[in-house]
Amino acid sequence: KWEQVEAGLLTDAVVHLDGRVLVSSSRGQAAHLGAWNVQDGPTLAADRQREKHVGTQPSIAIGLQLTSSKVGGDADLAALLVRIPNRDPSREEYSLVLASLKDFGEKKGQVRLWTGRPARQPVLAATPGGGYLAVSGNRDHEILIYAIEDLLAGKQNLAQAPLRSEGRVRDHVAFVKNTKNEHGLAFSDTSTSPQARGAAPRAPVQGDLIFNFASNRLSDQIQGWKLDAPDLDQWRVRLGDGITVEQNGRAVGKPFPLQRRQSVTQVALLPPITRKTPLLAVAYQELGQTNLVLFDVATGKDFRVLTGHVNPVRALAFSGDGRYLASAGEDQVVNVWSLRDLDQILGKQGLLRGLVIKETGGKLAIAEIIDNQLNEANRDAIRKAGLQVDDTVEGLVSEGQLRALKSVSTFYPAIWQSRPDSQVMMRTSRGDVTLTVDQGIDEHKPLFTLFVTRERQWIGWNPLGPYDVSDEKLQGRVGWHRNTGLPAAPTSFGPVALHRNEYYRRGILRRLFEKGDARVAFLPREAGDEPTLTVWIDELGPKPAKVRNNRAIIQKAPVTLGAAIDNLPPERLGWIRWQFNDRGWKDFSRDLGKTRKADLSALPWTRGEHNVQVVLRTHEVGAEEKTARMDLLFLPEPPGVEFPARWLEAFGNGEVKQATVRAAEFSVL
Structure with a gap:
């Protein structure tokens, strides 16, 4: 028989070796440590001699572990994870408290962990037999490790560097455009105040990163970039029991209904741009599940489920033309969703909801x-x-x-x-x-997902498989998870690196953004996507006039080799070299930007066939090589003979006579 033992919010419980049950709770608006005795049968009774507040008001104990003050010793300490709430979640405080079990509840050590809303439910763990405590849940997805000996000595330092993931939580995201009319995606790279729910996206600030779709580069240079977002001057989102859209202070359409277990983490408004009525993107948590949906304010119905985040979404932004939605969350990825096909579902596809x-x-x-x-x-x-x-x-x-x-x-x-x-x-x-058909609901995956490391390397991919990456090391971070059905190895993971030849597509994020359709991921490369290399001899020009068997005919030893590189930004060029008659590669002597020049005058030009080859290699993951070859036929003019004056005097009348003339007296023309 279970009876009420004490009033308060029970948050955790552990069983002590002596049979007592230790509990952490919130009583009287303060974190509380208590003990319950197990009597005969399944009845619990509070031990009133062993209960004490361990936190200031207001505070809540959200985690409890037993540990020892000495490695290998008996459990004589309770470690409590304490939260100090605040109306502003960004100012909540989290602390780790050590309390004695001998002098029950007496505080023996305390360390402040972090300030701000946790990325997920914080977790407290202890090594068996004492020694260390570990806490997870902060905004940077770190595991903080403390030596119990240090905490008892009043030290605040970590026992070692935090264990953490390679990525960061992105608190802000927005579409941007620069003075060249190039499009990009801006997102925060440092810990900032999270985007308020329903707030318009902000312009890039120092500390943000921008991914330029045109150049396929990530940069922290924000100069020249401006916000590309819908005009929300007349519009506002109001959160209450539901989500209401207002225009000039007056409610528009129908509110988004919120259920009791749904907690909104972010919402974005798309005013009428391509449609006559506004739309909402709503991110919410329900029973630990992350949800992101599109909602039609006119009908009061959601019509699309966006599946791609596994942790709460904290930032949402529509593009200025309303064709894209960007989302970022505590799973450390940024997703971009295409909205170009909304006219294919809204008002056209049906469903019988609730049946x-x-x-x-x-x-x-x-x-x-x-x-x-x-x-x-x-x-x-x-x-x-x-x-x-x-x-x-x-x-x-x-x-x-x-x-x-x-x-x-x-x-x-x-x-x-x-x-x-x-x-x-x-x-x-x-x-x-007879039933009335409701608006249908479909499900979409991201157009593409972007993951950026703390070292600002990135990998972006489409769910169908094609990807692009700045550093080949990141190819091991993304792949296919498979359920094998084998008890000994129920799951497997295949990194994309194993399928690079099939799925690596340089510039795929640009193509996806330009087209807004995942199907372009598998189309052949567009003209202009690949670098081109053109080779010529200056003395002949790009199109030699005399050609025999695909060989350009030259009658004088060439002086200059030229090569032109097109459709290749400078940062993608690894190197470019040339060789003559397969005799070893050489660097060009003159760099003229897209054009390179080399001096050929010192080469051993003999009558007959020759060739010149040029090769360039790109500097990137999945590097490409381009080769151009020019075959030449060196046919100098037939030689002429100039006779010495003495010879002409002797034979000037056209008669042929035998004579001896030294070879040095002749000259070859």
């Missing part, structure tokens, strides 16, 4: 009727028809004809093709029931 259909015995039947999800018309229709769970559904009736449906894979698509607010007649075992 769940199942297959049973080769027939369809009603699996569940969720009353609070039914629209008013359907609630009345179902009540009048007396529909109940397990009633048979034969199909839909149109123009007096029954369209028999025997599987959920045919029933739901049939409703999906019905326009919202239209009516369908469903034939059931209780007769025909």
Whole structure:
């Protein structure tokens, strides 16, 4: 028999070796440590000699561990994780307190952990037999480790550097545009005040990072970048029991209804830009689950579920043209979602909300009727028809004809093709029931996801697989998780590095942003995406006039080799080199930007075939090489002979006579 032992908010409990149950709680608005005795049977009784406040008012004990003041000793300390609440969550304080079990509740040590809302539920752990305490949950996703010996000595220092992930929580995100009309994504890289719920995104500030889609580069240089966001001067989002949109102080449309267990973490408003009515993006937590949905203010219905975050979303921003949504959260990633296809679902695709259909015995039947999800018309229709769970559904009736449906894979698509607010007649075992179709709901994955490390390296990917990365080391951080079905190894992880040849796409984030369609991820490269290399001999020009068997004919030894590089930013160029007749690679002697020049005059040009090759290599993950070759045929003019004057005097009359002339007296033309 369990009876109430004490009033207060119980937060944690552990069993002591002597059979007592130690509990942490909040009593009288202060963190409290107490002990309960286990009497005969399952009855607990508070030990009034062992209870004490261990925190100032107001404070709440949210974690409890038993430990020892000496390594290997008996448990003689209680370690408590204490929260000091504040109306402003960014100013909440968290502390670690050591309390004696011998002098029950007497404070033996304390250290301040952090200020601000935790990234997730804080956790306190202790090494068996004493020695160390570990705390997790701060905004930087760190694990803080303290030596108990240091805490008892009044020291505040960590026992070692924090254990932490490679990423950061992003408190702000926004679309931006620069003076060249290039688009980018800006997000915070330092701990800042979180974006207020419903607040408009802010312009880039010092400490932010910007990913430039055009150059495919991440930078902390914010000069020249401006906010690219919808104009919200007349608009406001008000949070209460629901989420209401106001224009010039007057409510517009229908509010977003909030259920008791839903906690809104962020909301963004898209005013009428491409549509006549505003939309909301709402992020909320429900029973530990992260949710992000799009909501039509005009109809009061959500119509799209955005699946891609696993921890609370803290920042949301629409692009200035309303075609994209960016989100960032405590899972340390930034997601970009395409909204270009909203006209394909809003007002076109249908659903019967609150009515769940199942297959049973080769027939369809009603699996569940969720009353609070039914629209008013359907609630009345179902009540009048007396529909109940397990009633048979034969199909839909149109123009007096029954369209028999025997599987959920045919029933739901049939409703999906019905326009919202239209009516369908469903034939059931209780007769025909006319129902009003609701707005349909679809599910979308991110257009792409971007993860940036503390060292400002990045990897971006589309859920279908294609990715781009600034450092090949990050290829091990993203991959495919598979359920193997094998008891010995139930899961496996395959990093994208194993499939680089198939999925690596340099510049894929730019292409995705420009098109707004994930299908472009698998299209062939566009013209202009690949670098080009052109080679020529200055004395011949880019298009030699004389060509024989694909060889350019030259009659004088060439002097200068030229090479032009196009569609390759300077930062992507690794090196460019040339060689003559496969005799070893050399660097160009002159760098003229996109053009390179090399001196060929000292080469051993002999009559016959020669070749010049140029190769460039890009400087990036998945580096590319481009090669250009020029085949040449060196055919100097036929030689002429100039006769010495003495020879001409002797044979000037055209008669041929034998004579001896020294070779030095001849010159070859």
